[in-house]
Amino acid sequence: MYAFLISLRSEFFKTRKTLAFLSAILLPLILTILISAGFFINAEKMVPYQPMIQWMRFSSAFLGVMGFLLLPMLVIFQTYSVNNIEHKSDMWKSLFSLPLPKWSMYSSKWVYAVLLNALCLSLFAGFVLAAGQLLSLLKADLRFNEYDFSGLLLKIHLKMFLASLGILSIQFFLSLLWDDFLKPMGIGFLLTVFGIICNNLGWKYAFTIPYAHPMIALQKMMSQTTPGSTDFELLTKEVYISLAISLVTFIAGYFVISRRSVR
Amino acid sequence: MIIETRGLSYFFGKQRVLDNVSLKVPMGCIYGFLGPNGAGKTTTIKILLNLLYSSANNVFVFGKELRHSRIEILSRIGSLIEQPSIYPHLSGKENLANRAMLLGINSRRVDEMLSLVDLTDSADKKAGKYSLGMKQRLGIALALLPDPELLILDEPTNGLDPNGIIQIRKLLQKLTSEHGKTVFVSSHLLSEVERMATYVGIINKGKLLFQGTIDELHGLNTTSICIEVDDTVSAANILLSNGYEADIFADTIQMPFSSKQQMGNINQLLVNQGHTVFSLSQTKHDLEKLFLDITKN
Numbered sequence: 001m002y003a004f005l006i007s008l009r010s011e012f013f014k015t016r017k018t019l020a021f022l023s024a025i026l027l028p029l030i031l032t033i034l035i036s037a038g039f040f041i042n043a044e045k046m047v048p049y050q051p052m053i054q055w056m057r058f059s060s061a062f063l064g065v066m067g068f069l070l071l072p073m074l075v076i077f078q079t080y081s082v083n084n085i086e087h088k089s090d091m092w093k094s095l096f097s098l099p100l101p102k103w104s105m106y107s108s109k110w111v112y113a114v115l116l117n118a119l120c121l122s123l124f125a126g127f128v129l130a131a132g133q134l135l136s137l138l139k140a141d142l143r144f145n146e147y148d149f150s151g152l153l154l155k156i157h158l159k160m161f162l163a164s165l166g167i168l169s170i171q172f173f174l175s176l177l178w179d180d181f182l183k184p185m186g187i188g189f190l191l192t193v194f195g196i197i198c199n200n201l202g203w204k205y206a207f208t209i210p211y212a213h214p215m216i217a218l219q220k221m222m223s224q225t226t227p228g229s230t231d232f233e234l235l236t237k238e239v240y241i242s243l244a245i246s247l248v249t250f251i252a253g254y255f256v257i258s259r260r261s262v263r
Numbered sequence: 264m265i266i267e268t269r270g271l272s273y274f275f276g277k278q279r280v281l282d283n284v285s286l287k288v289p290m291g292c293i294y295g296f297l298g299p300n301g302a303g304k305t306t307t308i309k310i311l312l313n314l315l316y317s318s319a320n321n322v323f324v325f326g327k328e329l330r331h332s333r334i335e336i337l338s339r340i341g342s343l344i345e346q347p348s349i350y351p352h353l354s355g356k357e358n359l360a361n362r363a364m365l366l367g368i369n370s371r372r373v374d375e376m377l378s379l380v381d382l383t384d385s386a387d388k389k390a391g392k393y394s395l396g397m398k399q400r401l402g403i404a405l406a407l408l409p410d411p412e413l414l415i416l417d418e419p420t421n422g423l424d425p426n427g428i429i430q431i432r433k434l435l436q437k438l439t440s441e442h443g444k445t446v447f448v449s450s451h452l453l454s455e456v457e458r459m460a461t462y463v464g465i466i467n468k469g470k471l472l473f474q475g476t477i478d479e480l481h482g483l484n485t486t487s488i489c490i491e492v493d494d495t496v497s498a499a500n501i502l503l504s505n506g507y508e509a510d511i512f513a514d515t516i517q518m519p520f521s522s523k524q525q526m527g528n529i530n531q532l533l534v535n536q537g538h539t540v541f542s543l544s545q546t547k548h549d550l551e552k553l554f555l556d557i558t559k560n
Contacts, residue, residue: 088351097344099335
């Protein structure tokens, strides 16, 4: 366990100045600023709505972009970045010649990629809540401050996080296998587009495609929430499948990597 | 023995890159692992570090079988394989600090290592902007960081200027003589190994062709007598019938040298038997030729 923790600490130390880490902070920040600016300029269109509806419209602007394309692509980029730092410097031979268990190096990298994703989604939720409060201060007609949306927003992001773990594990494995950007990125992008098409066409087995899970999860949440009832089911079928795929890929990935020679 | 391989063979696909290699590296020596490019040096080193896997349990380090005691063995080894592996976006100091963190080493040792390899002034510069020699020195500092009992270095003087090479040589000699470390160092340069090593292993095409002390290697480096006479075959027969070892090579007689007196006796013998001796000279093969002779077959 100690080896795992120091490996995890080392992952942060190595990546803290790279885009792998900074993207988890900058992306939610920049997107929040841009969308908030849009709502600030067009605040009058939101005025007629109840505070809760204002929140839903505001957060939907983020979640729509996130669920369909941004979250899968962000996960693809982050997993690539976490592993590319070793590929780029030919560091695998050096890492695997250290007196550390291979599982600790492998799992700390995977956990770090998961933590980056969690950080990014937490910041999205935090920035949206902060931006809502700020908009209320700047525009008195916007009444975000009259409704506590935090619980629901955090639950939405938690569901998105869980639904994205399948993609994360697959992409993590692909970027471990290949040291170039195009293969994992290209495959990830194609499968994301494939997932979107299958889901939009209403294919009944679209829930089996991990790259469609964030989108399906989002659509289910939207269909379950109404102005009268904001509750929705957290652990739905696609979330369970995402978790199962994540677990299986994580374990399979370890067996492949641990038996692989470092040339 | 600190390192011992027993009939180690290794294949890349169907190509045999190591053929029955039996290394024996004694404690406290500098073992020069010599061979031309592509001879199998790096493959051997990667097997010793468990980066490539031997199909049988035939690699022993510190007396323990490598696959069953991987972590215990690696915790006593510092290594540098091929080009030094460093994170270019981190400074030299951060590269060492990261390694110290992973190995649970006190961060004070980072500054000691920087000073040892003369990188203190460039400690905060990004390692990606280091020259090749500086990167190599940082790689050596990373290998030395855990104060290992065994250092395995693959071509450590690559990219170093003559001063840097001398520094590294002196450092390795000091580590063995004053601190009791063992150094296993590969090189394709005979002169480098000759100056640094106390033991030598010569590998070519995956086969270990020589292994022994540097004195034993020099012992192979014999002096011979080269004789030019009017009738080479007849003169060689006379020498053989008088109990000398003699070979004919390109119209000359070659025979082992033992003393100047012996040369005089041979001259007298041949002249007395009616031969005209055109020349009689000593030929000393240098180690370079010896290395080429060993590795050309």
